Amino acid sequence: MGESEGPRHGVEGRHNEPADERLDQLIKIALSDTDPDGPVRWQVITVLRERGDVEAFALARRLCASEATPERVLGADILGELGRGRPFMDRTLPVLRCLAASETDPRVLYAVLLAFGHLRDRRALPSVIELAEHTHPTVRYGAAYALPHVMGDPPDPAGVAALHRLAGDSDDDVADWASLGLTLGGGRSAADAVTGGEGDDVGGQILDP
Incomplete structure (x- = not known):
């Protein structure tokens, strides 16, 4: 119980610090959780999502432009969740599409694809179709x-093809997930079927390649 209280204090307990310092501290906390689906990491992302500012x-x-792979992964995860109502959609999609075209690490590309799925914008379709041909099964x-x-x-x-x-x-795993998507006709995702329509809020945790 003490362990769960510690990270929570670390995420929420620094309201008197300048904004930039608070954000930097949040990122350090998120990166300290090396599990891509770790609770501390996604708690930080939730805080940033609720903050939802420029x-x-x-x-x-x-973070998406960082030389460090974990930072690029975190940046993509944040962009996929940032802000209720997706206030930065038009500025987020070009960043993610650039990553989709230039990135070589499967972990980053996977995070980018999850972000595309969360954003639910048809403009991401060409990038997703291209990555559907990737050599790595996780991608x-x-x-x-x-x-x-x-x-x-x-x-x-x-997209259907x-x-x-x-x-x-x-x-x-790839074949099963794609088959479920086809069964649902593309109008309702496999994630929605599993989570009852709450697929955007699980941080990719139902996906386990």
Whole structure:
């Protein structure tokens, strides 16, 4: 119990510090949790999501340009969750699409794909389709998750075709997730089916490639 109280104090207990120092401290706390689905890490992301201001967005964008892989992963995770109502959507998508096109680390690409899925914007579809052909199964798994979210309504034929290809993937987890997306017709994602429509708030924790 003491361990759970410590991180909570670390995330919420510094309100008298200058804003930039508070944000930097939050990032240090998040990075100290090396589990991508760790509770401390996602508590910090939740704090930033609720904060939802331009400073938090700028911080996430800066993390996405970091040379350190864990920072880029964290930056993508924050951008996928930042702000109720997605106030920075038009500024977030170019950052994520740039990462999708230039990144080589599967962990970062997976985070980018989860962010695309959370944002649910059809403009991400070309990036997701391209990553659906990636050689690493974790990236393809992320694409199988993201595609039903970004194919639009009615679903884009190119997105449906990509999901069909993933349904025949050599990796069973990829194939299963894509098949579930096809079963739901692209209008409701597999994550929604598992979580009852709360897929945006689980931080990717239901996905376990």
